[in-house]
Amino acid sequence: MQINIFLFHRINPLRDPLWDPIDPGQFEQQIKFIQKNYSIVQLESYLDQAKKVKSKKPLASIVFDDGYKDFMDHALPVLQRYRIPSSMYVVTNCADQMDLIWTYQLDFLFQNTKRRRIQIDSEERGCQKITWTTDEEKMIFAKALKPRLKKIKNTERENICDQIFKQLNDIEIPKNLYMDWDELREISREGVTIGSHTSSHAMLGNIDSEELIFSELKESADKIHQELGYFPKTISYPIGSYSPKVKKIAEQVGYKYGLAVNQEKFKSKKHDLFEIPRMELYNENILKTYLRTTNIWKTVSAMRS
Numbered sequence: 104m105q106i107n108i109f110l111f112h113r114i115n116p117l118r119d120p121l122w123d124p125i126d127p128g129q130f131e132q133q134i135k136f137i138q139k140n141y142s143i144v145q146l147e148s149y150l151d152q153a154k155k156v157k158s159k160k161p162l163a164s165i166v167f168d169d170g171y172k173d174f175m176d177h178a179l180p181v182l183q184r185y186r187i188p189s190s191m192y193v194v195t196n197c198a199d200q201m202d203l204i205w206t207y208q209l210d211f212l213f214q215n216t217k218r219r220r221i222q223i224d225s226e227e228r229g230c231q232k233i234t235w236t237t238d239e240e241k242m243i244f245a246k247a248l249k250p251r252l253k254k255i256k257n258t259e260r261e262n263i264c265d266q267i268f269k270q271l272n273d274i275e276i277p278k279n280l281y282m283d284w285d286e287l288r289e290i291s292r293e294g295v296t297i298g299s300h301t302s303s304h305a306m307l308g309n310i311d312s313e314e315l316i317f318s319e320l321k322e323s324a325d326k327i328h329q330e331l332g333y334f335p336k337t338i339s340y341p342i343g344s345y346s347p348k349v350k351k352i353a354e355q356v357g358y359k360y361g362l363a364v365n366q367e368k369f370k371s372k373k374h375d376l377f378e379i380p381r382m383e384l385y386n387e388n389i390l391k392t393y394l395r396t397t398n399i400w401k402t403v404s405a406m407r408s
């Protein structure tokens with residue numbers, strides 16, 4: 104049996120040119136589309152079952168990363184209306200309201216800062232001194248920076264981000280973006296399964312230190328255990344970043360499943376339980392969503408580029 108695991112992040116009517124959430128209306132259309140074409144099952148329950156699920160339609164699961172509070176306002180009501188089970192993978196420092204996910208913080212600061220220049224002390228190419236004269240130039244820089252930061256070692260990425268956060272300090276960072284533990288308990292009672300997305304949204308595949316990988320995986324699991332009363336079965340690797348070392352440590356810590364991000368189906372016999380693929384969906388209409396879910400969109404995009 105195969106299962107298609109659809110990954111969502113933010114569901115929000117706010118538009119964001121650097122990282123666009125899915126509009127709630129669009130999300131409802133996507134959920135209706137998935138429900139019509141697939142049998143939707145709760146991911147962890149499906150993976151736990153030794154026996155096969157009988158279904159005429161292909162199977163699908165709905166999962167969310169990051170734990171943004173807009174899940175409660177815009178996603179959960181739709182999921183409840185259509186009786187759809189789901190899982191949410193949370194960044195425990197964010198649920199503690201101690202931290203923002205660094206990619207979000209970068210996007211927010213670059214979009215709102217009135218500063219015209221930053222200077223970064225780093226060996227990384229193209230990350231030193233940047234001056235921009237127009238907002239357009241600033242956004243071009245911001246768009247190019249994030250993919251570059253995702254490729255470098257975690258320690259250097261933290262160094263660069265810290266310098267940027269200190270210099271773009273003319274902006275008040277939004278508070279209460281993430282569900283806190285009371286809210287996570289509430290959605291858990293509503294049937295949403297909670298798993299870990301690490302303590303700090305670290306890109307685990309870019310970390311050399313085994314101790315640091317261990318603490319990101321173990322401390323987040325222990326925190327969920329302490330707050331929600333169960334040890335999470337699943338680790339969702341932030342930004343889909345993992346390595347053989349990460350998978351081994353995740354298993355040692357006590358997780359049963361590790362979720363990657365790539366556009367494949369999970370084939371239970373072939374796939375490794377610590378690199379289960381997921382397909383991310385975006386703020387796109389049903390035609391594009393259909394093409395993406397059937398993997399045609401990848402081919403169309405490749406032909407166009």
Ligand SMILES: [Zn+2]
Nearest residue numbers: 168169341342
């Ligand atoms: Zn994430």
